[in-house]
Amino acid sequence: MQDVQLRSPVIRTLNGLQTFLLIVIILAPITWMVLSSFKSRVDVTRIPPAFLFTPTLDNYRELFIRSDFLHNTLNSFIVAGGSTLLGLLLAIPAAFAISWHRFTWPATVTLFARLAPGTLFLLPWFLMFSEMRLTGTHFVLILTHAVITMPVALWTLLPYFDGFPRELVESAQMDGCRSGDLLVRIVLPVIMPGVVVATILSFVFSWNYFLFALILSGNNTKTAVVASFNFIGEGVTNWGALMAAATVIALPPLILTFIIQRRLVAGLSMGAVKG
Amino acid sequence: MRQGTRVAWRSFSQLWQGYLMPLNADAPQGGQSAMSVRWMVWPAVLFTVLLVVFPFAYTAVLSTQDFVFGQDRKFAGLDNYKRMFTDPEYANAFRLTFLFFFLSLILQLVLGTWLAFAVNRVTWFKGLIRTVLISPFMLPPVVIGMMAIVILDPSLGVANYLLGQAGIAPRLFLAHPEWAIGTFVLIDAWQQTPFVALIVLGGLQSLPGRVFEAAEVDGAYGWRRLFYITLPLLGPTLVTAAVLRSVDLLRFFDIIYITTRGGPGNASTTLNILAYNRGFEFLDIGYASAIMISISVVVLGSVLTFARLRRAVAW
Numbered sequence: 035m036q037d038v039q040l041r042s043p044v045i046r047t048l049n050g051l052q053t054f055l056l057i058v059i060i061l062a063p064i065t066w067m068v069l070s071s072f073k074s075r076v077d078v079t080r081i082p083p084a085f086l087f088t089p090t091l092d093n094y095r096e097l098f099i100r101s102d103f104l105h106n107t108l109n110s111f112i113v114a115g116g117s118t119l120l121g122l123l124l125a126i127p128a129a130f131a132i133s134w135h136r137f138t139w140p141a142t143v144t145l146f147a148r149l150a151p152g153t154l155f156l157l158p159w160f161l162m163f164s165e166m167r168l169t170g171t172h173f174v175l176i177l178t179h180a181v182i183t184m185p186v187a188l189w190t191l192l193p194y195f196d197g198f199p200r201e202l203v204e205s206a207q208m209d210g211c212r213s214g215d216l217l218v219r220i221v222l223p224v225i226m227p228g229v230v231v232a233t234i235l236s237f238v239f240s241w242n243y244f245l246f247a248l249i250l251s252g253n254n255t256k257t258a259v260v261a262s263f264n265f266i267g268e269g270v271t272n273w274g275a276l277m278a279a280a281t282v283i284a285l286p287p288l289i290l291t292f293i294i295q296r297r298l299v300a301g302l303s304m305g306a307v308k309g
Numbered sequence: 310m311r312q313g314t315r316v317a318w319r320s321f322s323q324l325w326q327g328y329l330m331p332l333n334a335d336a337p338q339g340g341q342s343a344m345s346v347r348w349m350v351w352p353a354v355l356f357t358v359l360l361v362v363f364p365f366a367y368t369a370v371l372s373t374q375d376f377v378f379g380q381d382r383k384f385a386g387l388d389n390y391k392r393m394f395t396d397p398e399y400a401n402a403f404r405l406t407f408l409f410f411f412l413s414l415i416l417q418l419v420l421g422t423w424l425a426f427a428v429n430r431v432t433w434f435k436g437l438i439r440t441v442l443i444s445p446f447m448l449p450p451v452v453i454g455m456m457a458i459v460i461l462d463p464s465l466g467v468a469n470y471l472l473g474q475a476g477i478a479p480r481l482f483l484a485h486p487e488w489a490i491g492t493f494v495l496i497d498a499w500q501q502t503p504f505v506a507l508i509v510l511g512g513l514q515s516l517p518g519r520v521f522e523a524a525e526v527d528g529a530y531g532w533r534r535l536f537y538i539t540l541p542l543l544g545p546t547l548v549t550a551a552v553l554r555s556v557d558l559l560r561f562f563d564i565i566y567i568t569t570r571g572g573p574g575n576a577s578t579t580l581n582i583l584a585y586n587r588g589f590e591f592l593d594i595g596y597a598s599a600i601m602i603s604i605s606v607v608v609l610g611s612v613l614t615f616a617r618l619r620r621a622v623a624w
Contacts, residue, residue: 046430049427049430049431050431050433052427053427053428053430053431053438056424056427057438057441059499060441060442060444060445060499060503061441061444063456063460063499064444064445064448064456066456066459066460066467067452067455067456067459070459079465081464081465081470082470083467083470123352124352124353124356125353127346127349127350127352127353128349128350128352128353128354130346130349131346131347131348131349131350132350134344134346135345135346135347137347140350140353140354143354143357143358143362144353144357146357146361146362146365147357147360147361148556149556149605149608149609149612150361150365150605150608151559151560151562151581151584151601151604151605151608152560152562153562153581153584153585153588153597153601153604154364154365154368154601154602154604154605155360155361155364155365155368156585156588156589157368157371157588157594157597157598157601158363158364158367158368158371159360159364160589161367161594162364162367177360178360180356180360181357181360181361184353184356184357188353203344204344207344213344213345213346213349217346217349238447241449242447242448242449242450242451243449244449244450244451244563244566244567245562245563249589259449259451262451262455263451263567265455266455266458266567273459276455276458276459277455277456277459279455280451280452280455280456283449283451283452284448284449284452287447287448287449288444288447288448290447291440291443291444291447292440295436295439295440295443
């Protein structure tokens, strides 16, 4: 879309400046978080705030050596990894079938999970899983986080399955390929880019999710987002450790975002924008 | 399924297809194929029924009970719902939820559209800008909450220092009873506006160029073009962004829980926080369930409202 106003170099410069300012506003808090995580206890609460300081790794040492945070990070990887796998195992065949037969109700069913507030499931889950003595296990966290990952994966994958040429499936089927093999050997390799986006989105959403683990995790299975909550309320003195924890938690989502940003944007809006 | 249920179901599912994606709409017709892979949806459906639909129904049942954890359950009919309508705390939470919802939605749509227009005209560093725009959205709300604690601290935070440099008196931010919700609006705007901008940007870039050429010939420039041509054409995109944001705004929980826990007093106790506190602090499970059901009704209601709007702005 060619913009008329762009013909004036003054306006072009002003627009560039405005965009730059907005980008700075977006990046400033993230930068401040990372900077604060390398500050000493004195520097982190200094007034006026210290923009230049001698960096220290004390906060990370406190985090990983003097607290259980490494263990919690590991828990986060187990839960996010497990629920991503479970979500994909459920979503891939479902998305294939939904796309192939063009029936929509199963996709709609999964939307309930996307729509309902997390607290809604939490009470019955808590009652059910307490009864089954499952609370505090990795299993229950993986299972409940899959409620987040499965719809995300399903809706991300649908456009990719829809774009798959039907003739390929039909000819393979005539060659005597069974539907399970067909999905794994013929369809999946072609839509691998979609699977990658679905995997990364699922992983990040599960990694970020706070509420379920807050109630359903035990001391040994606390995820990083829930454990970092412990650093809050210990007072101002621990801001450094708090920001170090925040940086560690923010790192996997940010790295994954950088890797696949282009496809991610398309996947996130789920084909919402068709013009 | 009975006829009525089926009709309701179909309209619900059509509504979502219309909005979130052109589900299967463009796929070529290939009905002659005999292969059936219908069975492949069952694991996902079964999973959803067990972990989502059944708990939802269970919550609905709990909401009709007088059930405080550790005490006897009693059937209470609609008592919990009656209590909701006379509970001043519920009224307060309802007001706060909608205040937060409307302020956030408007702010994010306006700023997001502005940001999208600005970015759309920039020709350099496109990939980099897109990465920056998506970053806040991918961060865990917990991290946003922790950043808010440190940056917005009334006495030691960098925000008040910068305001001071600009000659503005220090603010209490989240610690101020009347400003707490407003601060959450700003925090969520920081995280989500770039996401809205990306959606609008997608819409902007797929607008038909011919319309603009014709507009130019007719002498429609600047503001006139913006309000009579570009924005109306962006209508469906904006509604889509509004739906995606509404669903999340009405469930906004993590950041409040981490920073103020609903305080000071109950100045930021939204419906979600109230339901959580009732359920997991007071163990008043019956009443908490009723509140949660009411939130779900609100979410569904807003989605259906937007569905009508979407049809109205379609072109």
